[in-house]
Amino acid sequence: MKHIVNMISALMLCVCFYSCNKILEEKSDNKLVVPTTLMDLQSILDNASRNVFSDPGEGEVSSDDYYLSEKDYMSLTSEPYRRMYVWEADYIFEDRSNSWTYSYASVYSANTVLEHIQDIQRNSINGNSYDDIKGQAHYLRAKAMLQLAALFLPAFDEQSAQSDLGLPIRQHTDFNIPTTRSSVMETYQAILNDLEQAATLLPITPKHMIRSSKPAAFGLLARTYLWMRRYDQAEIAASTCLQYFHTLLDYNTISNTPEYPFNQFNAESIIFSVIGMPTNILQPDMARIPDDLYNLYKDGDLRKELYFKKNNDGSVRFRGSYSGNMTLFGGISTNEIILIKSESLARQNKYLEALATLRELIVKRWRVGYVDDTFTEGKIQNADQALAVILTERRKELLMRGLRWMDIKRLNKEGHNISLRRFIDGKEYILKPNDKRYALAIPEDIISLTGIQQNPR
Template identity: 35%
Template structure:
């Protein structure tokens, strides 16, 4: 408990530093719980805490990029170990940032019912509550992808779920939930958030009903609840089905995709402490780079050829290419919808969904629509398009590897080569679940993930 008490105390003192008059208050005033709704909204608008630094371990360990041995040697030990799937790999900073976000969300949730409106409305109160629920649930989900064993509906439960912190009380005892309980909490919070939030936020840094539906669709796909994945994908697309036409983007630009573009429902980025994903270091996986067809505009929008002959990535929906975009966007929802339709045997609808997306990704008049594709081939093609569309998207590929490795048709052994050293990660390997930081466990008596 001492570790979390110290952690949360530091968070509480540090998170009020901008945004509103309350956040600019004197230090002694910041020790008090905010009493005005506008102050709670100010806490949720603190972008550097709420929209940045989402877990990066899965992306460092994913297969869509590689490093040279020389560059790998230059990084700190934690990202180096994560990149090579070391059994003892862990990331305290990743855990700390996530729990800072959870703490801020809980402060808001504990105070929102009694907060003074001061000219705001009850609708604003609902909005603030919904935003806090979204941030907490989305953070729990991201943590579950790296710190909990894989789980799908109907699977035997595991005791190695998250310690679900649901209160800002730093003296509240902590214990690990089961994995099923972890997902139940994530889904319940997102469903309530969807009921409370407006369809769209002022900017995509604020959660909205659109974002909640996108998150629910992703969670449902991960746990193989295909009926609900389709339901939430359709709910999302009823609000926004617009796609970027890649014909209108400048493939010569090093940053061809604008931040807050019309596909972005929720803006977030991963933790950038390692810098591994920066174009200076990261090369796109060679087989993935070769998979784009000649008329596929993603070749020029996503890839920049390096003098070495390999390719760098330059198509981030964050607009900077420095860290993976970890938010939610419409192209992912189209791919998710197509996959769930295919898995439910609705092949014609799955095919048309893919055709709708890909028309905006190929040179005008050059895309040949999919038609009459065998069921097995159709699903494989959709999954291939997921890799080609969603590379350098924080959290997605790692989640896909974890779930697809359970199907022999799509299981994949990962291989890293660093000089003469060879590192391998077999499908279903226990290292697909990372260790919780030892410092946290020692202070709180929580059980460690198996090794």
Template identity: 35%
Template sequence: MKSIIKLLIISLLFSGCSKEEFLNEKPKDSLIIPTTLVHFQALLDRDAYLNGTNGQGVTPQLGESGADNFYLLDADFNANLRPQMQNYYTWDAQPYTGVEVLDWLYPYRAILATNTVLNHLDKIAASQADLNYLKAQALFHRAHLFYQLAQVFAPPYRKGTANDEKSIPLRMTDDINEDLVKSTVSETYSRIVGDLKESVQYLKENNDFPTRPSKQAGYALLSRVYLTMQDYMEAEKYADSCLAITDFLLDYNLINMALTEPLTGNNQSGIIKPEVIYWTGMLADPYQYYPTTFLSALIPDQLYNSYADSDLRKKLFFEKRPNGYRFRGTYNYFSTRSNYFSGLAVDEIYLNRAECRVRNGKVSTGLDDLNHLLERRWEKGKYVPVENLSQAEALKAILEERRKELIFRGVRWSDLRRLNIEGGDITLERTVNGNKYVLPPNDPRWTWPFPLEVTAK
């Protein structure tokens, strides 16, 4: 448990301290604080830490490990997974066995960097516009990481209740000695929304760097957050704002299906780039060997067979293996499948708006959004638009397509928690070595415990 976290700010590495020191104890070395506008921007552009472009990722994978997008063969479960990773797969109430919980460590490491910017902007000479832009980027990154942490380590948001259940610590300083104090669920989401609303005032509408926040990314994340909060009016409003900036959807008919990695472009310079609003990667540290790794994770037959033969996603997203199909359709940053895309893209926002429109009584326009997306996912001339459905039928159709379009995006766990709060009554089941494991709706295990070494009041 003594791995080294490198957090040197001015040179964009990090000064050494152990994981325990970072979370709870006094560090051996103080952080070196940036002193110029260039230093601050360079820190926020350290996309290996803030976006996970180094192949190791940054957003938690615990939710995806617990979700129903994949299964493992007993042979892979037994031979490839350490006990802690096996516990992730079987929803053990106390899963940790001493392996680093990077799902906690990496996001909070990145939050420390954002707080360094936010807490020291007043010490540099720059125009107010430049300071506002830096602050907006830092606020977005921090809000995004708080949101990601809350999806696995905090109870789900319950609309209309006090939401006073204990949630994640909202670290607001760059002091690694800061005492960790649990917020409430309500406080967590208030902070996330507040940071995002402030950030979109000063972010640029869009930019050429998918790892750098934009106004469109802020609107997209607000739509996702409000959807998670079951506030469908606000989620629709921010989806509108996002798509008003850019609503590009790639026509999958234009993709070369013969490529091994058809949706991957070096630094997102490939064909998928215009659809990506903001790029982050899900955790995929090769030394951890998570249950979600593409080397072992297979697609359930029921999910694979839910794609029609004329649906290009069936060919694009999956490849045949000796024992089933595995996923290959991630919007990746580099030519590798080592970590899945967990950022924001236009297709998700269309699905957000489609669902919200239907829930808000606008069934026809909701189906228009769904049809607009699917026409670009099916073989040309084969798609038959979905029309004349009841509100319940339309919602069912949109949720089914959300599952299929956003597979391995890191949103399924949040969706399942939200839908069960809405009365979805979704139970997950797995069988391993002849033993059946069950995760009922709204079970406490839908919230992962804090790592063993974390002390929070």
């Protein structure tokens, strides 16, 4: 079985998007071994280095959850990441070693499983495992495509989604089929289709937290609908997820003593994964938390103690990852789903229900005996006020999770007018609302090898 995993890994860098000649050179490797059992297919899905520890981080690199000191910026050895940090229009990815390549490798793994599982007969003995594996493959493909959409597509807009450039949709392992870009609408519909299949097939409780489950599928469905700004459907998906999984950590029970306070597979995590790219720029010894973000946390808010630690120079670093170490959590957890439900309710003018949902989270985040005066009775009197509070709590709760980039994009579509600024060597760099650079440039080697259209710059 290790040979199967090694074979798939060897194909990772050529997945779907290299020229026909390169693909034909690699295709002979595909004949070396063919997965023939459910165990073989599960092993492909359990390739942790591919599917668990390599979530894209380029959106986080581009966001305002952190900043680099000028010294640390100048010390970066990767010119593409230096360009990405200040939102240059192009050449922001290393050739071959980037999240486009790695994410489509996961798509290829999912397609391999979905193709070969058709050759295995489902019966009364293997039925549960069969459905579970098929559901995991649909989930993996949807997850990879949604992460790519967050990086490389503009914010979803119902008015233009049919014409805006989307992703190449690969639902097969045949390298000979030409690569073309779909529309944004088609991309999101493919994601929704996969998640609906996954939600039907997956078990409620997975054998391990790195594997997908029914609540994970509904959780990712809720995230997808939120990013599409279809808030009624986001609420339904989030509510369904919480019916299956509703565990919240009480931060009053979390020790502040460890360097990283949260356990790796903690009880609030629905599915576990880690942001793997890039490997240095987001590490806590470089990524500093902006003062305006840190100052949102009031005395009595336990997140101020558990999420952050002061550096020797007085700046603040993040240490609150649910990965349990310096890497950043990229999975889905109950707190995110509660916040999706709360925001979605507020956007439907159900603000009292939205605030009641939010309180479930807040009571677990404040020190016993302290009161967040934001929730003083009568202080919030309408949906707009409730939404402002909810979005602030989302900002405080979910930083450094790879979610902020897409939040900025969708909130600017809602009229929030968020501009981003960096200061390097006396020069100010600005990314204005709805700038075309919010859809990151597709790696130039991919454009060269496939001939697909680059994102408008």
